[in-house]
Amino acid sequence: MKKVNIGGVPEHFNLAWYLTFKNGEYKEQNINLRWKDYPGGTGDMCKALREKEIDIAVILTEGIIKDIIDGNPSKIVQTFIQTPLIWGIHVANDSPYRTIEDLKGKVAAISRYGSGSHLMAYINAENNKWDLKNDLDFKIVGNLDRAIESLQSGDSDYFLWERFTTKPLVDNGTFRHVGNCPTPWPCFVIAARKDFIESNKTDLKTILSIINKTTSEFKDIPSIDKTISNKYNQKLDDVREWLNITEWSQKPIDKETVIRTQSELFSLNIIPEIVDYRTLTAKL
Structure with a gap:
């Protein structure tokens, strides 16, 4: 076989x-x-x-x-x-950031360089007319569980992941959903x-x-x-x-x-x- x-x-x-x-x-x-x-x-x-x-x-x-x-x-x-894919843009539930615009220049948690969470952060920045050199910063976290830890500890500020996968984390108060970024x-x-x-x-x-x-x-x-x-x-x-x-x-x-x-x-x-x-x- x-x-x-x-x-x-x-x-x-x-x-x-x-x-x-x-x-x-x-x-x-x-x-x-x-x-x-x-x-x-x-x-x-x-x-x-x-x-x-x-x-x-x-x-x-x-x-x-x-x-x-x-x-x-x-x-x-x-x-x-x-x-x-509908990427949800998430922050920790107790984060001071309320809108996508609040995240300009802040640190995005990503699973790896070249991952969807990394590439879609660029798409989101472009959608919002941010400066791609100055308004994007990244923290490699590996996976969803470590992204939770990173956002809650303040090591990073926001995280893009598939919206329906992360919806239970929004429902239970781990994340707050501040917007979406669909793939083109x-x-x-x-x-x-x-x-x-x-x-x-x-x-x-x-x-x-x-x-x-x-x-x-x-x-x-x-x-x-x-x-x-x-x-x-x-x-x-x-x-x-x-x-x-x-x-x-x-x-x-x-x-x-x-x-x-x-x-x-x-x-x-x-x-x-x-x-x-x-x-x-x-x-x-």
């Missing part, structure tokens, strides 16, 4: 993968697909791809594009979530190491076929809202709102999206150049 390692964030976006594992669908196709959670997010997964810890990652679009341009030997094989592009893609794609194309196609069948039917699964609510400790109304605004994709990432994402990252000096579509993507 072929062993394949895949990584992703332990969040509701990836429940479809959990369901396919639970049903034993990959083993039926003689594939031993092993999932690893990466609470640190995209930066951790980029490192794991580079170090061959995983073969495939369900990863933020902007993060993997930046890392491939920076030398990560991987390619995007398809879009996973077609809709934008489809938020999650599936990427794989180039050497893995070249030597395991059939297995990769099988894996994508299985997950795509599940995501295409995901919203029609009976009581899926209650399943998500229970598994991820989220209020039912929040889950229903998230399901309403989220669409999965079963298609390759299109050229226009790749160009648009790169153009935005280049304008923010996050990437040094705009590269060809084929440099970033693989056709299976």
